[in-house]
Amino acid sequence: MTTELGLPDDIRACLFDLDGVVTRTATLHAAAWKETFDAFLREREETPFRPFDAADYDEYVDGRPRADGVRTFLFSRDIELPEGEPGDPPDAGTVHGLGNRKNTLLLEKIRTEGVEAYDGSVRYIEAARARGLATAVVSSSANTLDVLRSIGAEALFDVRIDGVVAAGRKLPGKPHPDTFLAAAADLGVPPAHAAVFEDALAGMDAGRAGRFGYVVGVDRAGQRDALYAHGADRVVADLADLLSG
Numbered sequence: 001m002t003t004e005l006g007l008p009d010d011i012r013a014c015l016f017d018l019d020g021v022v023t024r025t026a027t028l029h030a031a032a033w034k035e036t037f038d039a040f041l042r043e044r045e046e047t048p049f050r051p052f053d054a055a056d057y058d059e060y061v062d063g064r065p066r067a068d069g070v071r072t073f074l075f076s077r078d079i080e081l082p083e084g085e086p087g088d089p090p091d092a093g094t095v096h097g098l099g100n101r102k103n104t105l106l107l108e109k110i111r112t113e114g115v116e117a118y119d120g121s122v123r124y125i126e127a128a129r130a131r132g133l134a135t136a137v138v139s140s141s142a143n144t145l146d147v148l149r150s151i152g153a154e155a156l157f158d159v160r161i162d163g164v165v166a167a168g169r170k171l172p173g174k175p176h177p178d179t180f181l182a183a184a185a186d187l188g189v190p191p192a193h194a195a196v197f198e199d200a201l202a203g204m205d206a207g208r209a210g211r212f213g214y215v216v217g218v219d220r221a222g223q224r225d226a227l228y229a230h231g232a233d234r235v236v237a238d239l240a241d242l243l244s245g
């Protein structure tokens with residue numbers, strides 16, 4: 001049986017990814033990563049230049065914490081860099097240097113292009129809260145709070161587990177389930193009674209690994225089949241589609 005929210009009727013909490021689910025910021029992240037990795041790959045002389053493409057982003061970077069995205073993508077190209085330090089400058093040839101280069105580009109894009117919420121997502125979250133469900137935002141991004149503040153959306157969530165909170169609590173990021181599990185625990189709801197809303201394949205894997213009661217895939221980029229293959233119970237183009245049953 002499902003409720004008006006399009007969820008099984010024993011779901012008591014909703015755990016939302018941010019970039020690409022609540023806000024239109026997934027494309028800004030993807031573009032900043034492409035600029036970062038393409039510049040890095042071009043500068044390397046020992047291998048012919050093969051650009052970072054959308055499939056690389058989906059498989060190796062999307063949804064993962066910043067430094068994990070760097071490591072996972074470089075590993076796929078047999079490239080190993082020293083870790084460096086979190087405070088490395090953006091031109092350092094280290095994992096953290098590349099991550100900081102990407103963050104500089106991301107913040108520039110956020111400043112120039114702005115942040116927008118998906119109306120359907122805001123309506124859905126408000127509908128869930130109006131029906132007494134608890135809500136959390138669960139994002140790998142260390143920029144979550146700034147993004148939410150920029151659109152005045154902090155109050156949509158009872159709990160926030162983001163890149164900053166996860167680092168502080170030493171929680172491994174998506175595709176591990178720990179950040180979603182921490183959000184459910186903070187809300188006092190067992191995973192079997194919580195629903196996960198994700199657009200990234202790593203996020204789907206986290207939802208499946210955490211044995212959550214329901215996993216909704218949000219398909220913004222023609223990934224319907226891949227979202228199902230990674231464990232979605234249902235895939236929608238927009239969260240408002242769930243409100244119509």
Ligand SMILES: O=P(O)(O)OC[C@H]1O[C@@H](O)[C@H](O)[C@@H](O)[C@@H]1O
Binds near residue numbers: 061065069103140200
């Ligand atoms: O670099 P940030 O803002 O901490 O974000 C980390 C990751 O956050 C995820 O939400 C994005 O899908 C990734 O693209 C991004 O790399």
